Amino acid sequence: MIAIVDYGVGNLFSLKSSLARIGADCCVTGDAAVLENADKILLPGVGAFRDAIQKLRATGLDETVLRQTEKGKPLLGVCLGMQLLFDKSFEYGEYEGLGLIRGTIEPIPVPDPVRYKIPQMGWNSLHLIGDHPLFRFIREGDYVYFVHSYHGCHCEESTIATTEYGVPVTAAVARDNVWATQFHPEKSGNVGLAILRAFAEN
Amino acid sequence: MITKRIIPCLDVRNGRVVKGVNFEGLHDVSSPVELAAYYSDAGADELVFYDITASFEGRALFTDILRETAGQVFIPLTVGGGINTLEDFDRVLRCGADKVSVNSGAIRNPELIGEAAKRYGDQCVVLSVDAKRVDGQYRVFAKGGREDTGIDALEWIRQGIDRGAGEIVLNSIDTDGVRGGFDLEMLDAVCSFADVPVIASGGAGCIEDFVTLFQSIPRVDAGLAASIFHFGQVAIPDLKRVLRERGIPVREERRKTF
Secondary structure (H helix, E strand, O other): OEEEEOOOOOOOHHHHHHHHHOOOOEEEEOOHHHHHHOOEEEEOOOOOHHHHHHHHHHHOHHHHHHHHHHOOOOEEEEOHHHHOOEEEEOOOOOEEOOOOEEEEEEEOOOOOOOOOOOOEEEEEEOEEOOOOHHHOOOOOOOEEEEEEOEEEEOOHHHEEEEEEOOOEEEEEEEEOOEEEEOOEHHHOHHHHHHHHHHHHHO | OOOOEEEEEEEEEOOEEOOOOOOOOOOOOOOHHHHHHHHHHHOOOOEEEEEOOOOHHHHHHHHHHHHHHHOOOOOOEEEEOOOOOHHHHHHHHHOOOOEEEEOHHHHHOOHHHHHHHHHHOHHHEEEEEEEEEEOOEEEEEEOOOOEEEEEEHHHHHHHHHHHOOOEEEEEEOOOOOOOOOOOHHHHHHHHOOOOOOEEEEOOOOOHHHHHHHHHHOOOOOEEEEOHHHHOOOOOHHHHHHHHHHOOOOOOOOOOOOO
């Protein structure tokens, strides 16, 4: 059972549907006990970092997620759910994250804002780094769907995929049992479903 | 590299796609769910569902259909039509829409753009503009292009972006339905200042029109069309192949691995 963390942020409908599509058993929950009993945890999120981390802490589920991942339970962060895993974000201020991935969340430093609009919104290709199991069903250059203005920085040791948007942009990170994507696998067609399948079956 | 997007638009009334479509292999040619899955498999980068229902019953049916589609199609979905309030945003987002497009509702109440952007994020709010040349000016038209509002379209779009619209759909009434190509002049005028994605709509008649669009105006992010896709004049895999051959970056979908 994959438990999708419901802390009042984001559209969980598509994540749930896409996991159902690949035949993964999943549930949407804000209940710590359900997260504790789940085999895997998926941390979603859209919107601003500050709101999301505050809501996650207000529910107390941040502690549950931290305890469960310390025990080795697989975690997948998606979009803002990835950013929350970092040490710190500089989106509209400076906010502490969960500290599961070393690094900071900073604006994408596009060299040419006329050509590269912010947010990056659309399909971009992945450059895979190393040979991470999250990408075992997809190939170098496959396209996924991004919507974001900020990205992971100083996280080279955890970066498993980048995308090019005038500069290299962090597309996915992983450290041990903690995996995460900046893009939306649930909105990335067959490639996205193949990525979710790799997480579900690992 | 980020790609140019190809977006089919489906008009839905009382739960059915209007402007009949004609594809082989489709069991029910006016089922939004089947058609959405078909386009998704064909490589569409995004889908727009436009609700042209007038009745309350039709609207409820639309949200049922939307939920069913969103449960089966895993590319971004934009919903427009009948969006007048934050409750309307909420209604379609809960059914699986990723973005919501506002048009007449924003003309009646421009505050709606900012309020929705604040609650759901800029990326969620698409400002759809029907524009037409009147007295040497681009003018905003309301009510499906029937009513001249007197508002300057470029100024309206500039304000919309300032209020928080994350994307602009520019539909040229002058070229819509003519199939003589997109309105390059009008698009160029908007792209010269818009710092959010601009989606071109109205006028596509053949593959070459998309090539011309993306080559003439590199700042355009996407091309939207309805009937040429529905009637099969342009097949999306062919369109993408030609664009790729002409050096325009487009996404290639992978076959299923599950």
